Amino acid sequence: MVFEISPQEIENLEPDKFVDFVNHLIEAECHRLGIPPTSVKVTSKITGKDRGVDARIEDSENRADGRWIQPGLNVWQFKTDRSGSNATPGKLHKEAQKPGVRTALSEGAQYHVAVARCYGGEEREQREKALHEALYEQGFDPNKVTLLTADELARWASEHPSLLLLPHFRRPIGGCMRVEQWERDELHQGDFIPDENRAAIMERLRRFASSEESGIHMRIEGRRGVGKTRLVLEALKYQQLRERALYAQEPGQLPPELWAWLRDKTTTSAVLVVDECDEEEAIKLKAQADACEGRVKLITIGVGEPFLAEVAPNRFFLERLDDETTRQLLRARFPSLTNDQIAWIARLTAGYVRLAVACSEAFMRKPDIDVIQLAQAPEVHQVLQVLLPDPTERKVMQALSLLRRVGVEEDVAQEGKTLAGFVGVDWHDFRSIAEEMYRRGLVGKKGRYRYVTPDLLASWLAADVWSARGDELIELIGNLPTPESQESFLERLKDLGTHEKAREVVQQLLSKEGLFRSIDHLDDEERAKLFHTLALADPASASRSLERLLGDCSVERLRSFTRGRRWIVWTLEYLKWFKETFFGAARLLLALAEAENETCANNATGVWVNMFQMRLGGTEVPAMDRLSLIEEALASDSSARRLLAVRAIAGVMSPRELRWTSSEAAGARPVPQEWRPKTWGEIWDVYRSALRLLDKAMRDADQEVARAARKAFLQSARTVVSIGLADEVLDRLERFTPRNDEEKRKARETIEGLLKYESDKLSEDQRGRLTAIERAITGASFHDRLHRWVGEWSFADWDAHERGEGPPPQDQAATLAEEAFKHPDLLLAELDWLTSPEARNVFYFGRRLG
Known part of the structure; x- marks a missing residue:
């Protein structure tokens, strides 16, 4: 038969392949019987210290049906006999006397001998007699041994059609494949991280395939690209279960005669997975499986709607992967991506697993890729094309993608009607297609509004319209019915910032003839929010615009800048990520910090200070290059700026670093990789330069600045010593002259902390120097002692x-x-x-x- 393994094929197996074949056969049968993997032990070795036992099955729950495996304990020996001398009666007699076999028989085991050879009646009888005599001589029941030749093994193996696809036989079943072939597909590489929904479906799949749940057919549905196929693979790839599964990439890969064979071969069973299967095909396949009287478990995979899963017990709808699990998956599969880059990809792909992986692969090749380039990357473009194969549907989706969200109901429906007219689609058809896209999960609902999801799909569709009808789109802005819809248009423009036509619009809006002609235009929350959106599209143009708007403003005007301030600080926080906009953004942050009027931690002052951190500066600019800004601030006539410079130096040497996340994932391109030191030499150079700047600040004519610098030095001393620069600290402590009791106490606390906690970083000479410095600072006069013990005590006191x-x-x-x-x-x-x-x-x- 075309779907059966022949005895001759088994006889022709090499010894190692025969062992592998019987192992697969035992695992498949155990799964059919429901014997758990923990009760099955097989070996891949042909020879070794097995004491005569090649496989062992402990069926403690008596699940076996006695056909090929007996209830209770079973042990196996595998024998190849291509030469005709490896399984002679004499040799089999000796095999039955091996210690492992004898021990198992004493435990009541059934002893099976599998030989890769066909024997005629007399040859078989001689071998069975030798085995029976060996057991009888040892005092065991001769009926406890079973001889399985190539004939029996072939009949047994034909009950599990997936074994035919083992590479040992090279026999196809249409286009079907085993699990190990299926999982080699490049789409299924990398870690699989399920969310709660996926974990629950996988458990149901395993129970169904293992006959722990009733039913013939289980259907897995979901939107294209959410990982349906990978989920089924992960559910079936476990030991034993994988031995009975057959996978077809689409219904046409199932040969028509397979069903007739499965139906007529009443001892045969299988788990059959059919992918890319629509509802009509699934119904036909289920009818075929029904005719097999429960011996075939059918799993079909296809595109479907969530509401169907609510009314059918064996139908499951796979939602898009949640944001956190998407990030975990990308982090595991692409460990070199930063958290900010992963967040950007997750935002654009909205839980479409295949799209997220394709985007990450494109990103790995070109880390400075933007949204438009990403959508055109071959692997990404292929996934996007699959989502929208119909041209009419694509036209409606292109219209919807032009705005961040489009009104389609009640008093905001004019937005949708305007777009329908723009693309030349009847309004009724427009709404019907939008509703169909909602059912497919490519359009989201938010009250009276609709929006295209994922964001990358929306950007890809909108870019096509901008390429074909860019000039008309500029006119469309003026035809949109409300200010809200015009703002929504510009919000979509944000992800298209690198598109030639879209960039021209953004640059025009940010120019001095555009929407923002003075700081007064920014001092409005809605206007400032719009500016922030445009900055995400074109950071360089936004940076130039802000320098024009804020660069010449007085401290008083910047202090009165309140209503739009939060959005502009967030904008500057984003702009500092990029080398080309870092310095301009940093100087504007300093100006706003000098005129600080916010009390939140991530105000201009907080962002200014934190951007000098060694590892979490939130920028691609190296720490050493950033120090020039502190030097500028220290040279300022403004004591407020000099104080901010001191705080920034303290930030450089802070032992605890933190960074806020705001707009990193929202831009048209991902933020670059954050600069981190690669060598101790880089760290030491930065610290030494920072200490030299602190020396200058400690000599400042303004006592408030000098006092803040001395305080920063004492607070940073332990960190500096901990990284191996003890002499830099000791030299300065020896020159340090406390100005008051508080500074004296803080100096003592610093020294005592170094001796207590950083002693292992200090040489004996350095510890001696510190002790001498402490004595000198503490003093021994009555005045010194009185102020120490009657004043505020230090921690060490x-x-x-x-x-x-x-x-x-x-x-x-x-x-x-x-x-x-x-x-x-x-x-x-x-x-x-x-x-x-x-x-x-x-x-x-x-x-x-x-």
């Missing part, structure tokens, strides 16, 4: 006595009272200080003095 460094701080303060009582002149000199708020612990001193 609290537990100094536990380290053997004298009495507790309370007692130290009390002892000073005794000294003051003996020397009243010392007390009189400190009376004003003792009655000030700075004498935080005067109670202990005063109580003893009293």
Whole structure:
């Protein structure tokens, strides 16, 4: 028979292929019987320390039906006999006496000997007799042994048609393939990460295919490109289950005679998966499976609607992958992509798995790719084409894609009617097609509005219209019925920023003759939001526009800039990512920070400070290049700018870094890879330069700036030592002169922290230097000791006595009272200080003095 393995094919197998074949056969049969994989042990070795046992099945639940596998314990030996001398009666007699076989028989096992050879009546009888005698001689029941020759193995294997497709036999079943062939498809490579919906469907699929659930047919539906085929593959690829599955990429790959053979061969069973199968084909295939009396489990895959899954128990609708799981999948499959780049791809592909993977592959080849280029990449373009094969449907979708969202109902329906007229489609047909696209998941609903999804599809469709009718589209803006629809048009333009015609429009709007002629035009929330949208389309033009609008404004005007400020700060935060717009954006952030009027953490000041962080600066510009901006700020006549420069230096050396995420995924192109240091040398160079800038700030004529710089130095000291630059800190500490008690206490805390927590980074000489510096800063005079123990205690002062460094701080303060009582002149000199708020612990001193 065309779908059956012959005994001769088994006889011709090489020894290793015979072992592999019988392993596959045992796994397939165990799955049919419902014996779990944990109860089945097989070997891929032809020889080895197996003690005579090549396979072992522990059917503790007695699921076996006794045809090929017996209930309870079964052990197997595999023998090839191409030479005719490997399975002689004498050799089989010896095999039956091996320790592993003897032990299994003593446990009550059924002993099976599978030989890759056909034997005539007498030859077979001789071998069976030898096996029976061997068991009898050992005191076991001779009926506990079964001989399976190539004849029996061929009949058994023909009950599992997927075995015919093993490479050992090279026998096709139409265009069908086994799971291992199926999973080699390049579309199914990489980690599979299911969301909750997928995990639940996969579990139902496994239970269905394993006959743990009733029914003949299970249907998996969903939109094109959401990963239906991969989901079914992942559900069926597990041990045993994979041995019984046959996969056809489309119904035409099933040979017509297969169904007749399955129907007539009443001992045969299979799990049959048919892809690209529409509803009509699925109904026909189910009728064929029904005729096989439950021996064929049919799984069909096709495009369908979600509401059908609600009314049919064995029909499942696969939703698009949720955003978080999409990101996890891309992170696992493309580990070199940054989180921001992954977020950009996830935003554009909206849960279409195949599209997300195709976009990532295109991105890996060209990291500076934009939306338009991405849509034209061959692998991406192919997926997009599949989503919309019908030209009339594409025309309506092109119209809908021109706006971020299109009104189609009630008082906003004029938006849709205007677009329908633009593409020459009857309004009734326009609405019908839009509704059909909604059912397919390519159009989303938001109240009275419709929008194309995913974003990449919308951009691809809109770009086609701009290429063909760009000049007419410019006129269309003026014909749109409401300001909201015009704004929605410009929002779509954002993703088309690199398209020649679209870029001309964006640049015109951002020019001095466009929508924004002064800061007053930005000081409006809606206008500022629109500017932000245009900046995402064309960062370079937006940067020039902002420099024109804000560059010459006074501090007072920038401080009164409130209504549009938030959107402009977000815009600058986005612009700083790119090398060509970084410096302009940074200088404008500094100007806004100097005129700060917001209290949120990501205000202009926060963004300015954080962009100098070593690893999370939110820009592709190297840290060393960024320091020139701090140098500029330190040279400013504005003390406020010099203070902001000091804060930025502290940001450079901060041990804890954070960065806000706002518009990174929203632009027409992804943000570039964030700069990170690759060597310690790069880090050391940046830190040394930052410390030199801090030296300059500590000498600033404005005491507030100098004080802030000294504070930043002390706070950064431990971080600098921890990266291996201890001498840079020690040299400066030796020159450090505290200006007041607070600075003295902070200096002591810094030194004590270094000795306690960074001691392993210090040499013995460096530790000695630090101890000497601490003594010098602390001082030994009555004044020094009084201010230390009666003033605010440092962290180290609290537990100094536990380290053997004298009495507790309370007692130290009390002892000073005794000294003051003996020397009243010392007390009189400190009376004003003792009655000030700075004498935080005067109670202990005063109580003893009293």
